[in-house]
Amino acid sequence: MVNIHYDTFIMGHISIDEIIYEGTYEKSIGGAVIYSSYAAKAGGSKVGVLTKVAEEHIDLLRNFNVSKADIYSTGSKGTTSIRNEYLSKDKERRICTALSIAEPFTMEDLPDIDSKIYHFAGLIAGEFKENMIEALSTRGLVALDVQGFLRNAENGKMVFRDWSNKKKYLPHIDFLKTDAAEAEIMTGCQDRREAARVLYGYGAKEIMITHNTEVLVYNGKNYYTAPLKPRNLSGRTGRGDTCFSAYITERLKEGIEKALIYAAALVSAKMETPGPFKGTRKDIEEYIKQFY
Incomplete structure (x- = not known):
């Protein structure tokens, strides 16, 4: 009998990130699984994490903000490491290189x-065997970032290509996230609203498309948007x-x-601020009052 229950179970590789921007170089610990866990925990969610790192990098698990009992790591021959070289001041253009996977x-x-x-x-x-999507859709809601x-990764260089099995698996996805460029790759549509409509037509139930100016969500009936209002971009990654x-996680309630x-x-x-979000729900409520 299962006796461990989570609001969100986040699966993904930790990444040893190298960030190059305007001649500066820094190394940090990142990965979607890190940023996602902090954001979910800040809202009060019960968070579980599944990741993989090499034995020599086991200390990287300390970078999570969830308890050790809620971190599941199965081990790996290697640890993912990615170099991000930003080419523009708004940090929208970058060269990504996979150093290891x-x-x-x-x-x-x-x-x-x-x-x-279940958050991919x-x-x-x-990174994932694709049959996990269908299998986990029978257990709970599936959230997936198409990145x-x-x-x-082709000879180290990151190349974006359409997902060949998208029409097979999108019907099993409750929450789908893309950015504007990824949405265009999957649909051929530059217009974000049209892209969201096409993705909904492929079977995803709720589509989020992020852009440097706003976030758009479409549920097959209505479009919803909210502007992004950062006062600087030092924490863009x-x-x-x-x-x-x-x-x-907020949609659960x-x-x-x-x-x-x-x-x-x-x-x-x-x-x-660089790194994952380390504030509280109260901080966000104050931010909303001030800027929204």
């Missing part, structure tokens, strides 16, 4: 738990991961409109 996740890696949401927080195509299915995780404003405010605050 951890082993993929399979259903056998899942611990004996249950969760309201991937970085690179091949982990479109971004391919992890924007989409943070926004999506904040949104889906709120409608789309309230959850979207909450997520937009949280990620705007996060973008003002």
Whole structure:
């Protein structure tokens, strides 16, 4: 009998990130799974995490803000490491290079738990065996960031390609997240609203598309948008991961409109400081009062 229950169970590789911007170089610990766990925990959610790191990097698990009992790591021959070189002041253009990649996740890696949401927080195509999507859709809500299915590592260089199995698996996805560029790759549509409509037509139930100016959500009936209002972009890395995780966990108890404003405010605050969001729900409520 399962006796460990989570609001959200976040699966993905930790990444040893190298960030190059305007001649500066820094190393940090990132990955969608890190940013997502902080955002979910800030809202008061019970969070479980599944990740993979090499034995020599086991100390990286200390970077999570959840208890050790809620972190499941199955080990890997290698640890994912990505270099991000930003090419523009708004940090929208970047060159990504995969320096190393951890082993993929399979259903056998899942611990004996249950969760309201199973969140695929991937970085690179091949990180998950795709049959996990359909299998977990029978257990709870599935949330998926397409970055982990479109971004391919080819000779180290990150290349975005359409997801060949999108029409097979999108009907099993309750919350789908893309950015504007990824949405265009999947649909051929530059217009974000049209892209969201097409993705809904493929079967995803609720689509989030992030952009540097706003976040858009479409549920097949209505379009909802919320502006991003960061006062600086020093914490741009992890924007989409943070926004999506904040949104889906808030959706467990709120409608789309309230959850979207909450997520937009949280990620705007996060973008003002490097690293994952380390504030509280009260901080976000104050941010909303001040800027929204």
